Ligand SMILES: Nc1ncnc2c1ncn2[C@@H]1O[C@H](COP(=O)(O)OP(=O)(O)OP(=O)(O)O)[C@@H](O)[C@H]1O
């Protein structure tokens with residue numbers, strides 16, 4: 001690859017890192033919100049007995065992978081959608097008129113978005129481990145990281161798709177409330193779906209379910225996931241990730257400034 | 258610096274001289290190396306309107322070319338096609354010999370652009386904006402460092418280099434954008450209304466930068482503007498576009514002469530009557546009726562004033578005011594588009610040289 005292309009990837013990446021580090025409020029919100037969920041809801045629900053939890057698993061531990069997935073999903077998606085900011089503030093034109101391929105721009109943006117999201121995801125993960133969430137060995141930990149990365153890239157891809165289709169941020173709350181939140185609730189992030197036939201059937205059509213379930217299986221051990229084959233989960237989530245990234249990049253590369 | 262200037266100045270004149278020779282000598286030989294921008298039949302259609310219609314012209318190397326036209330004329334759309342941001346519906350263009358459709362990357366390497374709308378990342382510092390730009394244009398570390406110093410000096414932003422752009426004033430942002438457009442030594446620099454909304458002092462300063470880079474850097478400049486004084490001061494040649502079509506394209510001096518050596522503006526109580534009478538006179542090269550005035554293009558304007566007053570008296574028309582002046586680009590613009598550049602779109606039909614036409618709103 002030519003140096004200009006590598007430089008473009010680096011520029012798109014470092015730019016997001018700088019902006020991330022500088023926006024203190026964004027860091028606080030994106031880290032505090034999941035922790036708030038984890039502790040308040042985790043503590044609240046732990047007193048009621050919840051069907052579908054494995055033996056010796058406390059609710060807050062069941063809950064932890066869901067919160068990690070949620071925080072990565074939200075910040076990655078936001079990173080993808082932030083292309084829309086660049087469009088509105090004109091900066092996208094500056095990028096598109098540079099003598100570099102759109103692919104490099106997309107790669108840089110995706111890496112940048114994923115990096116910031118994963119930093120947040122890891123902070124939550126380590127806090128969860130700190131409060132006693134068990135990790136099922138080295139393989140489990142490696143798988144956990146792989147799932148986190150896949151979740152992040154899928155969500156950046158989805159964000160890019162939204163950014164290419166949306167003209168402004170007006171439809172953003174609608175998409176969040178009518179699509180993302182329901183999918184998240186039905187993904188087993190917050191409560192088990194395995195005990196309810198209907199919920200489980202719905203879950204199988206929900207891409208987020210495979211991500212959350214796979215992440216949980218990797219972190220807590222395979223007994224805790226619905227799909228008992230980690231390779232199957234991994235395959236499905238990888239496929240989702242590739243499809244999202246391909247569609248996202250395609251739409252982005254077609255967009256005119 | 259002091260020594261360099263006259264030499265480059267001289268070079269530019271040689272360049273122009275060569276251009277002139279080329280035009281007279283090679284008119285039909287098809288030699289193109291000095292046509293840095295060559296536009297052929299460039300057309301852009303949006304859903305309902307044709308924003309740019311079969312535009313063809315050339316810009317020569319080292320020239321400052323002005324692209325003038327009222328709001329919505331198609332200036333920005335043309336620039337976006339030339340800078341590979343929009344695909345033409347028809348036609349094409351070459352920049353530095355590279356095709357804007359087939360050789361985008363080569364074109365992109367050769368151009369710099371300052372967009373009409375701001376296009377800087379305001380969450381980064383001025384220096385970071387320049388640095389990232391330079392990286393994307395493949396400049397190495399030493400080149401980047403040297404060039405950033407140079408360019409920050411040029412636009413007088415050394416003190417603000419470490420400040421986030423969101424804390425810049427409007428003029429500083431504009432200067433930074435111009436600096437960024439120049440970072441990578443473009444062959445052609447596109448400036449879409451570079452001084453829009455700036456105060457007189459900043460505009461002056463920016464004009465000086467533009468002149469400087471054109472002279473010292475041999476950069477060809479393609480600029481659009483709504484300010485006739487700006488075009489007059491900066492440009493060698495201008496093209497006037499309206500409703501997506503080029504109306505006229507020539508040297509500024511030729512354009513002014515085409516309006517008449519002098520322009521007489523008068524107001525009276527019966528414009529139509531006086532106009533009809535004056536139209537019989539062959540010493541008036543051009544006559545235009547506006548809302549409350551008539552403008553006449555004449556030779557030796559001073560001597561014509563008494564004659565006109567006499568004519569008016571004979572047909573019982575009372576002249577309220579009359580003045581004579583040298584033609585400006587405003588007159589040229591008025592004469593070709595039927596309205597001054599600042600006239601509202603609603604007033605289109607008053608100029609009566611253009612049929613009234615409704616168009617999609619802009620911005
Ligand atoms: N993306 C678009 N979709 C539809 N119509 C467009 C689009 N961009 C521009 N137009 C239309 O094309 C015409 C030319 O617009 P353009 O921006 O080129 O004008 P302009 O000469 O730059 O005007 P101004 O002096 O106001 O900047 C206008 O009628 C505008 O509404």
Ligand SMILES: [Mg+2]
Nearest residue numbers: 332333334373
């Ligand atoms: Mg414009």
